Amino acid sequence: MHDLTTPIELRRPALIHYGSGTLEKLADWVAASGYKAPFVVADPVNAARLPALGLGEVGCFGTVVPEPDSDNLAAAVAAAEGADLVIGFGGGSAMDLAKLVAVLVGQPLGLADISGPNRAPARKVGLVQIPTTAGTGSEVGTRALVTDPASNSKIATESPHMLADLAIIDPDLTMTVPPHVTAATGVDAMAHCAEAFTSKRAHPLIDGYALQGIELVGRYLRRAVEDGADTEARAGLSLAAFYGGICLGPVNTTAGHALSYPLGTRYKLPHGIANALIFPHVLAANAAARPEKTALIARALGFEAGSEADIRDGATAFCAALGLDMRLRAHGVAEDDLRAMAEEAHAIRRLLDWNPRDLSVDEIEEIYRRAY
Amino acid sequence: MHDLTTPIELRRPALIHYGSGTLEKLADWVAASGYKAPFVVADPVNAARLPALGLGEVGCFGTVVPEPDSDNLAAAVAAAEGADLVIGFGGGSAMDLAKLVAVLVGQPLGLADISGPNRAPARKVGLVQIPTTAGTGSEVGTRALVTDPASNSKIATESPHMLADLAIIDPDLTMTVPPHVTAATGVDAMAHCAEAFTSKRAHPLIDGYALQGIELVGRYLRRAVEDGADTEARAGLSLAAFYGGICLGPVNTTAGHALSYPLGTRYKLPHGIANALIFPHVLAANAAARPEKTALIARALGFEAGSEADIRDGATAFCAALGLDMRLRAHGVAEDDLRAMAEEAHAIRRLLDWNPRDLSVDEIEEIYRRAY
CATH class of the missing domain: 1.20.1090.10 (Dehydroquinate synthase-like - alpha domain)
Structure with a gap:
């Protein structure tokens, strides 16, 4: 049995903005952190409301599918070429893909090279997570799941490098969830x-x-x-x-x-x-x-x-x-x-x-x- | 009144090792992070048990005093010259000084240039906090207090740059506290x-x-x-x-x-x-x-x-x-x-x-x- 003395490793983004209206913190943080090329990973619903991010013109992969597979991921990584900051904007599928895009972009690696625990390389780009549903909690985690179309199984990838620098948990973004x-x-x-x-x-x-x-x-x-x-x-x-x-x-x-x-x-x-x-x-x-x-x-x-x-x-x-x-x-x-x-x-x-x-x-x- | 919707900014080291014996995580983390010149800021009691850190030969400022003043800080900053990682090892006084040393080392600045909120520059070195008492909670915070000998008042300095990369909260280190x-x-x-x-x-x-x-x-x-x-x-x-x-x-x-x-x-x-x-x-x-x-x-x-x-x-x-x-x-x-x-x-x-x-x-x- 684990008691109060049992060692435990606690990881969480060092900065979390939580609460109503906190999405407005994003633009200042991006500017203060010096990022020039933010890139958004989103499902179609959230891709349609990019202006809410307050970042002006930004690159976006806006076709994250539910239960995304490795092909969906590969397309997102290709689209993110040249980004210096990846922003996951959506539910668990978008945020999980954003984690993987963030460690894969600009690296000569594919999912097979990094899946499992602790194989992903250090990120060359920043990572922000912005959930638009209240469910997965992917915004504060180090794990991403994608489906292998061949085996129909979930491939789990986990790495401290997949932890976001910033999570913005703004419940206002969930108001339109049916x-x-x-x-x-x-x-x-x-x-x-x-x-x-x-x-x-x-x-x-x-x-x-x-x-x-x-x-x-x-x-x-x-x-x-x-x-x-x-x-x-x-x-x-x-x-x-x-x-x-x-x-x-x-x-x-x-x-x-x-x-x-x-x-x-x-x-x-x-x-x-x-x-x-x-x-x-x-x-x-x-x-x-x-x-x-x-x-x-x-x-x-x-x-x-x-x-x-x-x-x-x-x-x-x-x-x-x-x-x-x-x-x-x-x-x-x-x-x-x-x-x-x-x-x-x-x-x-x-x-x-x-x-x-x-x-x-x-x-x-x-x-x-x-x-x- | 603040309710569940009220915006709040949550900062905490992205990685915390908590539990009995977790001090042994330090050496691996230092090696994996690529630091070559760790420097310890400690009070005399903890300076006497540096080998417990498992880092071999390390630089150390071992004369942190209780309720440290700005002179004690200046001496610590001078001693830390050339470090690429600052480790606070002690109670609140050592950890508070370590925060300030970490933002001041290698910078042409003194306490007067950074005191107050959000004036400290980005750190050029890593920062780890290791409490040896169970009290201040300074290991997870962004604030440091030193005494101004002239006015007898506490000078508070606060900055996100003073947040540690890693906190190791190992209760075994507190067993000898009287x-x-x-x-x-x-x-x-x-x-x-x-x-x-x-x-x-x-x-x-x-x-x-x-x-x-x-x-x-x-x-x-x-x-x-x-x-x-x-x-x-x-x-x-x-x-x-x-x-x-x-x-x-x-x-x-x-x-x-x-x-x-x-x-x-x-x-x-x-x-x-x-x-x-x-x-x-x-x-x-x-x-x-x-x-x-x-x-x-x-x-x-x-x-x-x-x-x-x-x-x-x-x-x-x-x-x-x-x-x-x-x-x-x-x-x-x-x-x-x-x-x-x-x-x-x-x-x-x-x-x-x-x-x-x-x-x-x-x-x-x-x-x-x-x-x-």
């Missing part, structure tokens, strides 16, 4: 916190962020889904996502994320939706191994932890109240695929090895069937 | 948290650190004073000091620190002792302006907040149980000085302007008299 995306990304943020909180690698220094993040989602997610203009709720969710990102660094996720990845790679389900569908089942499956922490999670989300079935029902009800259809079948998943998905998920040892209980392929398939 | 210093520094850490928690500038993002820091001190300070070898208690206090340092950045202290400074500049009272002597009186004086937060502080320290007198007695008893003589008279303070001290404290507007209630010179003098 309710179903708000719901999905909010559950994703909460899942980061809940999985880290119950992980075998859980650490008291991270538990504080994790529980605060879960409480913020419990307090504010439904409010933001019901009224997207609720500024306090939006801010609370941006903070929860940031705290979830802190949880990802030294602790990371466990079975919930491992089981949701096949839904993203096979069916292009948005990452947050995939997480929501799996979350109640993993929370319930892990409850016996982490009874006190499961009780705290349940309370923060507004229900009481009882039997495994109670926990599953309570967490499902929490997600369903956000307007999410919680059945895999409703999202185009083929029942015939469940076994193969279970095998795929079971192979993600970098996450499953830290789950508080061991899950066999059969047990994972059983979870998928129950969620079906 | 009980009375453990007590004083622990109260200092708690005071940072409590003053930020009740400040007019208090922010929900910082309140979480503040309350956790106070709770850690409430749980662990007496244990560490009674048994210096209690590793869990030492770790809890190192964490409390770190969280106190987080509180200092965007929020900072209020009347407690303002009233304790004259005790340091005039009588060379250790900063922590000075804070402890003042803390119960300011907590009580501010209680009516911050009743809920005062109640949380009291509970975290093991007593219930009632009347102003109850709060003063409860906080005094908490400190006295640590072996601190809580009377100013016992520390060589002259009764005739109290009026001049009150005038001096009242002039520290950078802190007093954020105190939750306005305090006149007469009211400050009354606090000193009560503490006498």
